Amino acid sequence: MKPRCDLCADSRVTPLIEFGAHPIAHHFLTDPAQAEYTHPVTLGFCEACGLTQLMDPIPPEKFYTDYNWLSSWKWNPHVPRLVEAIEQMPGLMKPSPVFEAGSNDGTFLAALRERGFTKLLGLEPAQDAVTAARKLGVETVRAYFTPAVARELAASFGQCDLFITRQVLEHVTNLPEFAEAMRVMLRPGARVLAEVPDFGFNQTAPDYSAIWEEHVNHFTAETLTRFLNDVGVEVTHVETAMFSGQILIAFGTYTGNRIAPKAAAVAESRAKALAYRDRWPKFRAALHSYLDSEAKGGRKIALYGAGCRSSCLINYTGLSSRLAFAVDDQPEKQGRFMPGSRLAVRPSEALVLENVGLCLLAVNAENEEKVIARHAEFLRRGGRFASIHPPSPRLPAFWKTV
Ligand SMILES: [Zn+2]
The missing domain is CATH 3.40.50.720 (NAD(P)-binding Rossmann-like Domain)
Known part of the structure; x- marks a missing residue:
């Protein structure tokens, strides 16, 4: 069903939970009898690297072409903390080039500009978001982050001293390509800030609402670290915050040397993924009986x-x-x-x-x-x-x- 893993390209991605075929969660209906496009939602697990991912993702053009979502619609309570952490990064100066992949409407780069950072560039594929970012005065290129685009940006803007990607990696179906583009954009010694939803939290909560068609990858601290290590980023610190559920924020430094993954991490990820799978039918039955008892009378x-x-x-x-x-x-x-x-x-x-x-x-x-x-x-x-x-x-x- 899945030819290769999004992260390590191994073919051993096995189905974990089949949720059935469902419509796109953003597509509200104007008439309850309206026909809907549906697509199977199946969560899979890669036996080689431990990344939990969708088995059969919807082609991105089905929803990103007129993607109606701007970052500023949602309150980001952890942004001041991130800005503070960036200001304290050793060696990072206010004129240092800062690049954000998937910068949406530019609100995060604008927050850095307010703190005195002067060389900022965003990259974003959604037209509405790009228009909003340009209105904010944040320089933004409209494109997906690929190695070819990264080479153009590295030539025109220069490599960056700080690479930011927030709430993006969970949407990316080809992580090795994204990793290659990162290597092109990163200057040796550059800082990296990567933010994703925390699937480790969702596994223990348990939270099954987090599995939806746009989030093709479900990272834990271990698999996010593995991805960054494979780019050549040494992860120095991982913290969590609340933002539509729990999120992971990883900080690291680009060394240019890929760090080999730890085999033990996969076994641990596997045990957690199987426990999440086994809880699913129990959770569903318990939710139904709870509502049965509440509906009495x-x-x-x-x-x-x-x-x-x-x-x-x-x-x-x-x-x-x-x-x-x-x-x-x-x-x-x-x-x-x-x-x-x-x-x-x-x-x-x-x-x-x-x-x-x-x-x-x-x-x-x-x-x-x-x-x-x-x-x-x-x-x-x-x-x-x-x-x-x-x-x-x-x-x-x-x-x-x-
Ligand atoms: Zn894998």
Whole structure:
């Protein structure tokens, strides 16, 4: 099914979890009877390098051509910490060339410009994001990051002293090509900052909503380190932060010498991946019985937060018939229907109007308090909230025991 691993090109990628065929999580419907393109979502594991990855990714042009997503829409609470870490990097000066692969709308480079960095370049394939970045005055080239593009940039802009890539590597189906492009752009001794969702966290949470069609690679600290080592980057420090779930931030220095992988890391990754696989059917059954008990006495159950993660979780677990509707504060989503489940998306008031008993919260854990505070009337009438996004303190009790 998969000819080669995204990371090491080995052919031993074996299926781990088959979630079934599902529509693209960004594609909301205007009519619940509308036909949808679906694609199988199967998580696989590479026996050679330990990277967990999608077996059969959707061709990127299916969703990136008119990719409707800008970084600045989402609050990035960890950005000040990253900027501070960059300012403290030894040898990195304010005029040092800084390059960001997958710079989206340029907000991160603009944050560095505010701190006095003067030589900044972004690379981004999505037209909307490039337009937004240029409006911000951030120099941005529209292209995918390939070795040929990197050679052009290295000739015109120069190699960089700081290479940044945030929330990009999980989308890349050809990591060896990305690695080669990195080697072209990096000056020996250059610093590297790489940020990805933390699949190690998702495995223990457990969080199955993190598996969606755009994230073709699911990195742990071990596999992210392996990728960077293969580029020739010595990883000096890895930390975590919260941003739509837990993320990994790796810091390193480019030495130009590839570092050989450790075999023991693969065995450990394998054990964790198999445990995640074995928990999936138990998790799905426990979620259904939890909702069965909550629906007793005719209590209506609704969902708050019609995002990609909740869409995936509802479709993979087959929850649509158990939910009355979804609520979302984004006016563009209201009046539409969620992909796959075809749940109607309504404004917040619907929770009270429809006499909902339980509302499943599908918002980032750091935003839950704010959302709950806005629903005093729902709570006063006996409505309750329970979260479906780890690491919330409001996860139903079964979550920890499956
Ligand atoms: Zn591999």
